[in-house]
Amino acid sequence: MAFIHRHRWLTPYLLLLPGLAWLVLFFVVPLGFLGHQSLEVQNPIDLSYTFKWAWHNYSDAITTFNPQLVRSLEYAAIATALALVVSYPLAYWIAFRGGRWKNVLLIIIVGPFFVTYLIRTLAWETILSDQGIVVRTLQHVGILGPDGRLLATSVAVVAGITYNFLPFMALPLYVSLEQIDGRLLEAAEDLYASRAVAFLRVTLPLSVPGVVAGTLLTFIPAAGDFINAQLLGTPQQYMIGNVINSRFNELQDYPAAAAISFVLMAAILGLVAIYARALGTEKLTG
Amino acid sequence: MSVAAETLAVRARPGAALRAWTFARRHLLTLYALLAFGYLLLPVAVVVLFSFNHPRGRFNYTWEGFTWSNWTNWDAVPGLKPALQTSLEVAAIASIAATVLGTLIALALVRYRFRGRAATNVLIFLPMSSPEIVLGASLLTLFLSLNVALGFWTIVIAHVMFCISYVVVTVKARLIGFDRHLEEAAMDLGANEWVTFVRVTLPLIAPAILAALLLSFALSIDDFVITNFNAGQTVTFPLFVWGAARAAVPPQINVVGSAIFAIAIAVMLANVLVQMRRSRAR
Numbered sequence: 001m002a003f004i005h006r007h008r009w010l011t012p013y014l015l016l017l018p019g020l021a022w023l024v025l026f027f028v029v030p031l032g033f034l035g036h037q038s039l040e041v042q043n044p045i046d047l048s049y050t051f052k053w054a055w056h057n058y059s060d061a062i063t064t065f066n067p068q069l070v071r072s073l074e075y076a077a078i079a080t081a082l083a084l085v086v087s088y089p090l091a092y093w094i095a096f097r098g099g100r101w102k103n104v105l106l107i108i109i110v111g112p113f114f115v116t117y118l119i120r121t122l123a124w125e126t127i128l129s130d131q132g133i134v135v136r137t138l139q140h141v142g143i144l145g146p147d148g149r150l151l152a153t154s155v156a157v158v159a160g161i162t163y164n165f166l167p168f169m170a171l172p173l174y175v176s177l178e179q180i181d182g183r184l185l186e187a188a189e190d191l192y193a194s195r196a197v198a199f200l201r202v203t204l205p206l207s208v209p210g211v212v213a214g215t216l217l218t219f220i221p222a223a224g225d226f227i228n229a230q231l232l233g234t235p236q237q238y239m240i241g242n243v244i245n246s247r248f249n250e251l252q253d254y255p256a257a258a259a260i261s262f263v264l265m266a267a268i269l270g271l272v273a274i275y276a277r278a279l280g281t282e283k284l285t286g
Numbered sequence: 287m288s289v290a291a292e293t294l295a296v297r298a299r300p301g302a303a304l305r306a307w308t309f310a311r312r313h314l315l316t317l318y319a320l321l322a323f324g325y326l327l328l329p330v331a332v333v334v335l336f337s338f339n340h341p342r343g344r345f346n347y348t349w350e351g352f353t354w355s356n357w358t359n360w361d362a363v364p365g366l367k368p369a370l371q372t373s374l375e376v377a378a379i380a381s382i383a384a385t386v387l388g389t390l391i392a393l394a395l396v397r398y399r400f401r402g403r404a405a406t407n408v409l410i411f412l413p414m415s416s417p418e419i420v421l422g423a424s425l426l427t428l429f430l431s432l433n434v435a436l437g438f439w440t441i442v443i444a445h446v447m448f449c450i451s452y453v454v455v456t457v458k459a460r461l462i463g464f465d466r467h468l469e470e471a472a473m474d475l476g477a478n479e480w481v482t483f484v485r486v487t488l489p490l491i492a493p494a495i496l497a498a499l500l501l502s503f504a505l506s507i508d509d510f511v512i513t514n515f516n517a518g519q520t521v522t523f524p525l526f527v528w529g530a531a532r533a534a535v536p537p538q539i540n541v542v543g544s545a546i547f548a549i550a551i552a553v554m555l556a557n558v559l560v561q562m563r564r565s566r567a568r
Contacts, residue, residue, distance in 0.1 A: 012398035019387035026447040027413050030424035037427045093319040103558040112330045114550035116508055118527040119543035123329035224417020241419050261420045
């Protein structure tokens with residue numbers, strides 16, 4: 001105790017030490033190991049790995065898995081846009097019309113995500129299956145042909161991703177909309193703004209931080225996902241996550257898998273940087 | 287009379303249409319919200335419904351009759367019960383550890399100005415913004431390189447790692463909106479720092495700590511991707527579901543999924559109702 005009193009400046013570091021040590025040991029250091037692994041070469045005879053600064057692992061990864069990489073970013077972008085379209089009016093409605101039931105309504109948004117991820121994706125498999133009501137209705141109306149399917153198509157995969165990452169979009173949107181001071185909207189109406197104009201000039205700009213946070217929190221996990229492509233798609237819909245997963249867990253081709261992981265990280269960081277610059281938002285971590 | 291009635295009807299028709307239109311316009315957003323809620327709850331309804339299904343074959347895809355037997359014999363599927371038990375144990379240990387470590391970090395970040403604060407914030411933010419598959423894969427290379435045997439404890443290590451950031455964010459939010467005068471008052475009344483922390487600070491941030499604990503528990507029990515990399519031969523509940531999905535998913539998995547959902551909803555509803563009552567009492 002006396003030691004702590006004498007070295008007061010140490011207190012924050014003592015508080016940080018255990019948690020940060022954990023993050024450094026099990027998050028930062030592993031990334032270093034992954035980087036090291038990505039430059040190794042596998043000996044084809046005894047299957048051992050030797051470190052050789054094998055930068056060609058990266059160029060091989062990009063050329064071999066370019067389709068999956070592009071597909072991941074495409075699917076993630078479409079799913080993020082869809083999640084925004086679905087959640088914005090919903091978050092708006094809860095924030096402005098929810099009254100004192102706001103928190104109960106939020107439970108309905110978050111609740112479904114307490115059904116295990118894999119189980120709710122399997123539920124979509126049932127809903128979109130060939131004998132399911134959705135496919136039959138669409139066939140009846142003529143949108144789908146008599147042999148048309150939803151399961152095992154990119155539509156199903158994107159729909160699954162959209163659904164699974166929706167709360168990452170809806171919650172930040174709700175938080176930013178809920179914080180908007182109602183008096184600003186009253187002021188806009190006093191100044192003869194129509195409701196549409198008040199929305200476009202007051203509400204929408206004030207909700208931009210929520211839109212930015214939501215799109216990032218949705219896009220990043222969506223781009224790395226492989227569950228939806230695996231359960232709702234076929235190898236034609238496989239994303240970069242499927243490649244990483246199978247290289248690591250089935251083929252034991254660790255150097256290639258490590259290189260692809262870094263390519264994925266770089267692609268995501270690059271897109272996020274462009275996005276942040278375009279919006280001029282610098283306080284991403286705030 | 288018939289002419290009058292006709293004109294009335296003609297007049298009434300656009301009136302009704304107009305009224306329907308204004309009604310639709312006024313309630314369009316509400317209608318949309320209801321549809322969106324339906325969309326969110328549809329898979330849950332399917333999971334719960336098919337937990338009562340009585341499938342004749344191995345596949346639980348089409349409705350073939352109602353039964354309670356999946357619920358009464360939920361542990362009839364070999365391997366399901368031990369997997370669930372493992373998941374609960376991992377979640378309990380990992381959520382407590384992550385909550386302790388994360389709360390300490392949050393206290394340091396909000397209460398102190400120190401060198402390296404910005405770097406700490408970045409380090410907290412990064413795991414949340416990295417794809418899970420990269421987190422899992424990199425931990426696996428660490429364990430393999432150091433010849434650590436994969437199993438229960440490597441899963442716990444991984445879960446603590448990805449939960450810490452969420453705990454920090456949750457507790458930090460509460461600490462920022464915290465009235466420091468309460469602590470100053472306690473100190474003025476002669477309490478030392480430790481007593482002030484235990485008797486004043488801790489009770490005030492307890493709801494956030496509890497929320498962080500529950501969030502970590504939920505994240506841990508649901509995690510598949512990172513666990514899949516670091517589990518070795520150990521099977522958690524999501525890993526069990528994954529294995530079952532390769533062949534045929536027994537309805538008992540729906541039973542467990544529905545039960546976890548029901549418990550989570552009950553806990554959250556209780557929390558919200560207590561808060562509502564408290565704010566009304568004020």
